[in-house]
Amino acid sequence: MADIYRNGTGNLICLDEGIDDPAAIVAALNFVHAANGCATSDWGGADTSKSHGAMADLHYKHSNDLYSAGCFSRSWVVQEVVLSKQSTMVLGNSLLPLKKVLCVARSCYYYDRRLDDANLFIVRMLASILDKGDKVAHPKSADTVSSPAAAMYHLLFAMMYQELSDPRDRIYSILGLINWPEGIPSLLVPDYGKSARDVHRDAARYQLRDPGLRLATLQQVYHYSAPAISEVDMPSWVPCWIRSRMDLRPSGSHLFDHAAHSDTAVDVRSMETKGPDVLEVSGVSVDFVAQVGEIFERTDFAEQSSVGEVLNLFHKVRRLLPADLATNAGMFELANVLLQGWPNVKAWNLEDWAHWTKEETVENISAYITYLVEHKHQPPMLESLAIGEDAAVRKASRFLKQLVWVWADNQLFQTASGRIGIGRGIMNPADALVVLYGGQVPFVLRPSGVYHQYICDAYCHGIMNGEAISQHQAEGRASQVFRLR
Template sequence: MSTSPYLSQAFDYSSVELKSPSTEIRLLQLYPSHPHESDGEKPDTGPIWDDSLVCHLYTTPIDNPENFKALSYVWGDDTKTKSITVVGSTPTGKTPGSGAVSSQRTSVIRITESLSTALRSLRGRRQDITLWIDQICINQADNDEKGQQVGLMGAVYSRATQVLVWLGPAADGSDALMDAFKSIGQGARDFGIESYLTRERYHLIEPMVSDEQPDDPATKGLQELLDSTAEAFAELLKDMTFKNWISRPYFSRAWIVQEFCLCADTVFVCGATKTLPVELIMFGLLMLKLAIGNAKRSNYTALLLPLLPLQRLQEVNQEPMAQLLSCRAIRQKHGGEPLYKLLRKCFVGHDTRAREHRDRVFALLGLAADADRLGIRPDYGVSDACILTRTARALIEMNGRVDTLCYSQFPKAIDHLPSWVPDWRSNLRPSFYTVNEVTNPHLFAASGKDSVLEAVAPTNEEEDQKHALGLRGWFVDVIEKIAEGDGWTDLGWDHIRYRHFFTQVDDLWKCSMEKNDPIHGDDTTATRRRKEEARWRVPIGDVYWTVEEGSQRASTDVAVYHGHTLKNIQYFERINQITPVDNYDRENDTSDWQERHRNGEVGQNYHDSMVVMKDKRPFLTQLGYLGMGPLEAQPGDAVVIFCGGQIPFVVRPLGPPPDGFQARQQSIYSFVGEAYCDGVMDGELIVKEKQTFFLS
């Protein structure tokens, strides 16, 4: 078919009207590239690039739709340089057949080049395929319809017979990588790896990976599979085939999360011929990570330095599919996660993108287990700021998620957003305090163990309160001093930066020790002893991390490891400053340091524990509290605790406080950020009178 028989007028969506956009959808019947070929004349493989795309649109009820496949893809450039011809104008039902196309009324829908490429690869030579595609099936120019149809996307992807994940054309060795995933993934499935992927049985994998019982049949089987995995993937990692594959734009798109997770039958499609179930990718990726973790023990030299650069291994650990597969597994097995956890999983520390900021929320509603209760609906008739504010208010006031405030970070990506509202942009900084609430108890309880959120409606409709968040809580103190410079931003071992940071903490700590306010009780000796501990608790936020135990509240033993870290700094200062003429025995000192490092005597875990305090700045309050706060904090800011919150926050009073700062009972503040404040993390201040804080 050529394009000549078809008219070029734009398609009129009213010709296939959705009588009820909240209960109906349009489907696209994509015609084959060679409808007149007889069976057996040519194999049904490969796209026909010089043919027009031709389709028919019709409607179907979402509660009982006709069978269809849903496409999950990347729009690409907004410029719609390609087109698809639409034949027929009946609102419901398929056309009599693609052979009669030339005699029917036709029109054109402009589409992106990315979608055009996908459709040319996905269509058959002689058979129609019925699809749902957002770019075509939704009238993108009608915001009312768009909002209602986006609200149905969860149902669309749940009710599709199959979801086609289009990764793009074959390139950069993608065929070879898909073959490796297919081979290893199927091998893992045949082994029965899925039976071990439960909370009760997952621990059984490690002894088999470690080859603890070489004669055990299951261990033998897994060891053989690991050998095959190392052989299959080594070269694909080394030549960056794997990196190029996971760097495809699809994996950074916000909308893919629900599209990827909702349908039981979801397949990756890469190029014209490579199609693979998601589960085989998941199993293959798991085996690859197990093989890398076992490389030294099993002597997989192809996965070790120097044959495989460290950067290639890091790419496997940082691949973007892990959160996708996690979301999918939870959805398929347990029905989904709350919106707050999905937002955090997608946008904190991940480069997840959306065309509009509101889509960062809308893209997850179909997957969120609490979407209906929160009452958030897709609405393209209001601003991004309005949608994000509604979302933040619902998460905080209805779900009690005070920790939503941890992700209100500066500078904001959009204008006119209240200070307390997260923009959920890509790569938000992780909170210094994150706990898996399903499996682990909270480490902190700044507002008390049984405290719940107490929200307060604004008392008037003045501009400074109209979008305010009112929360009850406790005033801690005013920040008096804050460390200068860029805060704690370096994660590498740089003894100069470490020395500078510890000097800043120690200077503020000495000032704290000189203050006489009884912030830890009336017992002067006990208060002084507890204030001494702040010197080593503050740099790690009072959370000590080890490989064996994970993150735990720091015990008094950690003071020793803090001392080891300081000695480690002194060691590096010494070997970098002393010259040969000083008769310094560098070799013996280095050997001694290496021995102490092996014995855990150089503060390795302590400075590893400091990672969570990245982008925090030490501060001292007027009463003598020592803590770590956001980079944006300033002297005069207040440290506060909100009811239902596990950690304190820093806020900034708007205007001079009347009649003394502490006496201010209902005040307007600008939100600044999360904080660790030593001595108030376990409900010590809940005996004080509560106040109301309005965040602007």
């Protein structure tokens, strides 16, 4: 199919199905496009803050109706759009250039946020591909993906909301979007005689062999209640791309900017003699989990929820550090742990995609704690704040937004030697904390006879920048091999 679209002169995409008022949607697109001053080559779009009022809201509603159309949700439509030399959308009696449609969506996403995230995730992904003039690119970056494995990784994330009738097409539908200098690897050649389970397992095996990915594929694995996903019985180290993508952990993890691997290279091997479900990875054993705490859900951070557990978490982290909250250094250290090291790496302000300075980090956590103590409930969500809201409230809400991102379905843990960290809610005492060669973060593995089951990635304070590897090497200890199954 990829060759058909690639060799065609153009592509017409009919959008009428499921759309009740095509004329209203065309008018809405023209309104938003004009209001935003869209530049189709600019990832960021334009400032739409002046586009308010009842009429503007109605136009944005109609725009959202467009992006809810079935066309945007189908997996294979991405090839139609991306590979064709020219794509035009047909809506009623109007012809809409694809870039105009995507430009409007992109601008709305980054500024007004009045469109549904699930729908806009799809068009944002398509816009990034079209804008960069390559098969796939890193979001908000001019650098194209460096290898087929990396392109595959990014596409699997970018197409997380796409619908498909056959779970094998989660992998097969993106192969035509990737540049394969030496052809599609035999491990990935489409074969509908293979089970969906094996197709996804082989895709994970292929990605994990790529040193440039830094074992990021493992960080896409999300277990809810057991290391093996029961309904498809995946090996514990395979991301369950078969599962509804709405249930998956957001990729592009906030842990990706760490360097727990120091200068080590990825060392991953398939154990063909043991079967393709077994994966050998090299690294060092750091510690064992001794205690785990409360698992935090998103509802624990709801505006009117009790703040007792949250404050207890803060106090426990402070005692274990310890951190002197009477000093800026102590407050920054507390924030650094609670946000999984973001302030020391790149603490994103999720409101405007800017970085927090050290001073801003201290101001935001201080405002958050003060708000909890004074009001006995969570501050308002950042998106709900009115223009001109009190600065202290805005700072508290900023910290809350990052806190929710880090702690949803996470828990505090302490290791046998006294280290503290944050890991997924599935962690148990006696799980092993290891640093795998080439891995950006520590990983939690569960011993199971001669094998280990993969549990999750983790933040562990004090070993996020190669300290565990350096200590291991200084003591002259040999690396270890972990067999994942």
